[in-house]
Amino acid sequence: MIMVARKFADQVAASDPASKGMHMATTLTINGETKSFDAPPEMPLLWVLRDILGMTGTKFGCGIAQCGACTVHVDGKAVRSCVLPVSAVANRAVTTIEHVGSTPAGAKVQKAWLDAEVIQCGYCQSGQIMAAAALLAATPHPDDSDIDAAMAGNICRCGTYVRIREAIKQAASGRQS
Amino acid sequence: MNAHNDVSRRTLLTGGLATGFLLAFHLPLRAAGNEPVQRDVTDGKFAPNAFIRIDQTGRTVLMMPQVEMGQGTYTSISAVIAEELDADWSKVEVQHAPPNDKLYGNPTFGLQVTGNSNSIRAWWTPLRKAGATARAMLVQTAASQWGVEPSGCTASKGEVSHAASGRKLGYGELALAAQGQTPPKDVAVKDPRDFVLIGQPLKRLDTPDKVNGKALYGIDAILPGMKIAAIANCPVFGGKVGKVDDSAAVKLPGVRKVVVLDDAVAVIGDHMWAAKKGLEALKIEWNEGPNAGISTKDIWDDLRKASEKDGAIAKSDGDIAKALATGDKFEAAYELPFLAHASMEPINATVHVRPDACEIWTGTQIMTRVQSEAAKAAGVPVDKVIVNQHLLGGGFGRKLEPDMVVAAVNIAKQVDYPVKVVWTREEDIQHDVYRPVYRDQITASLVDGKIAGWKYKVAGSAVLARWLPPAFQKGIDIDAIDAAVDAPYDFANFHVEYVRAEPLSIPTGFWRGVGPNNNVFAVECAMDELARKAGKDPIEFRKSMLTRNPRMLAVLNHVAEKSGWGQPLPPRVGRGVCVQPSFASFIATVVEAEVDEFGEIALRRITSVVDTGIAVNPDTVKAQIEGGLIFGLTAALYGEITIDKGRVQQSNFHDYRMMRINETPKVEVIVVKSGEAPGGIGEAGVNAGPPALRNAILAATGVTLRRLPIDRKLLAAGKKA
Numbered sequence: 001m002i003m004v005a006r007k008f009a010d011q012v013a014a015s016d017p018a019s020k021g022m023h024m025a026t027t028l029t030i031n032g033e034t035k036s037f038d039a040p041p042e043m044p045l046l047w048v049l050r051d052i053l054g055m056t057g058t059k060f061g062c063g064i065a066q067c068g069a070c071t072v073h074v075d076g077k078a079v080r081s082c083v084l085p086v087s088a089v090a091n092r093a094v095t096t097i098e099h100v101g102s103t104p105a106g107a108k109v110q111k112a113w114l115d116a117e118v119i120q121c122g123y124c125q126s127g128q129i130m131a132a133a134a135l136l137a138a139t140p141h142p143d144d145s146d147i148d149a150a151m152a153g154n155i156c157r158c159g160t161y162v163r164i165r166e167a168i169k170q171a172a173s174g175r176q177s
Numbered sequence: 178m179n180a181h182n183d184v185s186r187r188t189l190l191t192g193g194l195a196t197g198f199l200l201a202f203h204l205p206l207r208a209a210g211n212e213p214v215q216r217d218v219t220d221g222k223f224a225p226n227a228f229i230r231i232d233q234t235g236r237t238v239l240m241m242p243q244v245e246m247g248q249g250t251y252t253s254i255s256a257v258i259a260e261e262l263d264a265d266w267s268k269v270e271v272q273h274a275p276p277n278d279k280l281y282g283n284p285t286f287g288l289q290v291t292g293n294s295n296s297i298r299a300w301w302t303p304l305r306k307a308g309a310t311a312r313a314m315l316v317q318t319a320a321s322q323w324g325v326e327p328s329g330c331t332a333s334k335g336e337v338s339h340a341a342s343g344r345k346l347g348y349g350e351l352a353l354a355a356q357g358q359t360p361p362k363d364v365a366v367k368d369p370r371d372f373v374l375i376g377q378p379l380k381r382l383d384t385p386d387k388v389n390g391k392a393l394y395g396i397d398a399i400l401p402g403m404k405i406a407a408i409a410n411c412p413v414f415g416g417k418v419g420k421v422d423d424s425a426a427v428k429l430p431g432v433r434k435v436v437v438l439d440d441a442v443a444v445i446g447d448h449m450w451a452a453k454k455g456l457e458a459l460k461i462e463w464n465e466g467p468n469a470g471i472s473t474k475d476i477w478d479d480l481r482k483a484s485e486k487d488g489a490i491a492k493s494d495g496d497i498a499k500a501l502a503t504g505d506k507f508e509a510a511y512e513l514p515f516l517a518h519a520s521m522e523p524i525n526a527t528v529h530v531r532p533d534a535c536e537i538w539t540g541t542q543i544m545t546r547v548q549s550e551a552a553k554a555a556g557v558p559v560d561k562v563i564v565n566q567h568l569l570g571g572g573f574g575r576k577l578e579p580d581m582v583v584a585a586v587n588i589a590k591q592v593d594y595p596v597k598v599v600w601t602r603e604e605d606i607q608h609d610v611y612r613p614v615y616r617d618q619i620t621a622s623l624v625d626g627k628i629a630g631w632k633y634k635v636a637g638s639a640v641l642a643r644w645l646p647p648a649f650q651k652g653i654d655i656d657a658i659d660a661a662v663d664a665p666y667d668f669a670n671f672h673v674e675y676v677r678a679e680p681l682s683i684p685t686g687f688w689r690g691v692g693p694n695n696n697v698f699a700v701e702c703a704m705d706e707l708a709r710k711a712g713k714d715p716i717e718f719r720k721s722m723l724t725r726n727p728r729m730l731a732v733l734n735h736v737a738e739k740s741g742w743g744q745p746l747p748p749r750v751g752r753g754v755c756v757q758p759s760f761a762s763f764i765a766t767v768v769e770a771e772v773d774e775f776g777e778i779a780l781r782r783i784t785s786v787v788d789t790g791i792a793v794n795p796d797t798v799k800a801q802i803e804g805g806l807i808f809g810l811t812a813a814l815y816g817e818i819t820i821d822k823g824r825v826q827q828s829n830f831h832d833y834r835m836m837r838i839n840e841t842p843k844v845e846v847i848v849v850k851s852g853e854a855p856g857g858i859g860e861a862g863v864n865a866g867p868p869a870l871r872n873a874i875l876a877a878t879g880v881t882l883r884r885l886p887i888d889r890k891l892l893a894a895g896k897k898a
């Protein structure tokens with residue numbers, strides 16, 4: 001289905017005579033697939049994902065790297081895509097929420113999130129899950145201060161922090177709630 | 178949830194939302210007739226009422242009259258219907274209901290609105306009856322086919338059985354025949370002892386798609402040919418657009434069109450980045466209008482002055498003048514600031530205005546109002562406005578307003594393609610409808626250690642007078658005084674007044690916790706101060722005045738025990754309590770907090786005991802209190818919107834702060850078993866946190882705070898206020 005959305009975006013760009021220059025062809029590896037598109041080099045990765053590639057799992061929250069809703073992985077590390085120019089990640093491996101379940105840490109986190117029933121509105125949770133998956137990949141058995149350090153950049157307005165902490169511990173230990 | 182169910186629900190949820198990528202497949206079908214994408218198709222189904230659709234395979238689709246914004250209502254509402262229907266829970270799927278006040282209007286409001294912690298409360302009886310009536314029709318159908326008495330048949334997990342003959346028929350097999358039946362009247366609902374779903378911690382139906390990016394919020398709408406718009410609203414409330422120089426903006430790559438509205442300017446681009454860049458390149462001169470000089474100080478000067486007037490009397494029991502003339506007198510004023518909602522999903526709406534119709538993709542708490550307001554803006558009849566409802570990335574009351582949809586219609590009217598209008602976080606914070614500023618005055622007298630007289634005057638904006646004018650009667654905003662007249666204590670002489678005081682130029686609206694978030698704060702702060710004045714422990718003091726309120730007394734006793742109330746604490750650590758009677762739930766909360774020598778606050782522990790009557794989904798009740806506490810404590814610790822030169826000074830999460838995980842203490846929520854009718858829960862936790870924290874600070878430091886957010890300067894070691 002993502003392909004369909006992308007096709008629309010491509011059609012629009014190709015068929016519209018009002019399209020102006022100044023864009024440049026960029027190639028990224030996203031979720032293991034090579035994607036080529038035209039975008040200004042300074043355009044943040046967030047808007048490339050959402051508005052050019054039609055991958056809406058990564059969320060816009062603040063635009064200034066304050067809330068973490070837009071968190072993706074670049075070479076396995078959690079980064080805020082809302083302030084990351086697309087040119088900075090050319091030829092690097094980008095992983096998004098749509099694909100994080102295929103990594104061992106991501107799959108564990110997704111399962112723990114459902115087992116602990118972490119989620120309320122869910123809008124911030126793509127970013128929370130990406131941050132937690134990066135934490136567990138680097139630190140398989142995090143303590144509370146590791147969790148604070150890795151997750152304090154992610155705001156949840158529904159206030160699910162108590163369960164986020166519990167779910168990370170569950171994911172690390174393999175326990176069920 | 179097994180794998181099969183998981184897949185079917187996911188498919189329905191995605192398909193039911195009928196938007197985003199999936200729309201690509203629907204669109205060619207739709208283009209011919211301009212019919213809603215999300216039709217309520219009943220052909221070939223058992224559709225006994227507006228809520229239940231069972232097809233011949235037994236697939237059971239429940240139409241949701243209330244919207245899902247995180248509070249878990251899709252799962253709870255489904256459980257209520259499925260319980261009485263005796264549906265197979267594994268076959269239950271949910272779909273947003275289309276806008277229709279007659280079919281889906283909240284029974285309390287007569288409007289298709291989600292708010293005031295009122296989904297389960299209002300729908301509890303009607304949906305149980307809807308489920309039970311449908312079950313009776315299915316049983317009757319099976320009994321007729323078998324030629325037996327319905328009384329000899331039972332229903333369970335989507336099947337009707339006849340024990341005497343061992344025959345069974347699934348609801349899917351009965352669907353077509355049952356559809357011809359006349360619904361019986363006055364079908365009995367279950368005895369709560371027979372509940373199999375209600376009261377169980379059911380897994381939520383909406384969360385599997387929220388861990389993998391598949392869940393679709395309004396902001397995720399994608400349509401063929403769609404463009405993205407960024408908007409700049411006039412920074413001064415009530416101001417208008419003057420002159421716009423777009424010569425630089427229109428030259429930027431990806432910028433398509435500059436749209437000038439009466440009070441806002443939008444740039445439409447190929448993507449949000451182009452739209453934002455275009456907006457930054459505009460030179461806009463605003464006609465700022467008469468409000469350009471207003472500051473927070475002016476607003477507070479006005480409110481303080483207004484609050485000294487006599488108000489409209491909302492309640493007066495006993496002889497308040499006489500009671501206040503006796504004993505030890507107490508007087509205090511409590512002040513609460515403007516607050517923004519700051520839902521994580523920034524404000525957005527996607528609109529396609531076609532020659533004869535207007536189609537909308539958004540997540541709203543007020544579908545029918547969005548539809549009617551869009552119709553006015555688009556100049557088409559209401560029935561030509563299609564509203565595609567989405568999951569909400571938080572609502573908190575902001576999405577009870579249609580303003581963002583009206584602006585999007587006005588932008589989309591000027592082009593022939595669909596436009597998604599996305600507000601930046603800065604626009605979202607600076608163009609909210611704010612939780613009003615309140616000034617609450619409590620005057621009381623103490624005789625023999627008990628409260629002899631209690632006079633409470635609320636002064637603040639009447640949100641209802643704007644939002645639902647018929648509800649504003651005799652000068653009283655029933656929301657603003659909700660938990661003032663409903664105070665849980667035995668006050669023999671009890672007087673409540675309300676002064677309507679609208680803040681200069683600043684739009685006000687409902688904010689999670691609604692009216693009670695001023696009342697619970699004022700009442701519970703005053704109760705602690707009065708306990709101190711009487712030389713009593715704050716919990717013992719409250720208990721002595723809860724003799725007529727056994728449910729409240731029980732949760733208060735319970736929280737005292739679970740929180741370790743009375744056990745020794747280190748210096749500058751205190752416990753504070755809050756008792757609250759809002760939304761027909763009974764909640765007692767203890768916050769334990771430490772104040773360091775610089776006045777900085779660390780939350781150590783929170784314990785909350787909740788009697789919400791029958792808890793349809795106890796895990797959801799627990800989650801709502803946990804999250805509500807954080808929402809309220811965020812406001813107490815950080816929340817304040819201030820005004821300078823008519824403009825909101827805060828703009829994003831760096832200066833409108835939210836609590837984060839590293840500030841979150843251990844939280845224990847205990848949901849007590851109860852057979853009473855369900856109370857509301859989505860708002861309640863919000864109101865518990867601020868007074869309990871403030872009272873903990875009073876216990877830790879002796880400092881009496883009467884204003885939020887908490888001013889750290891007053892709390893440094895050695896300070897007394």
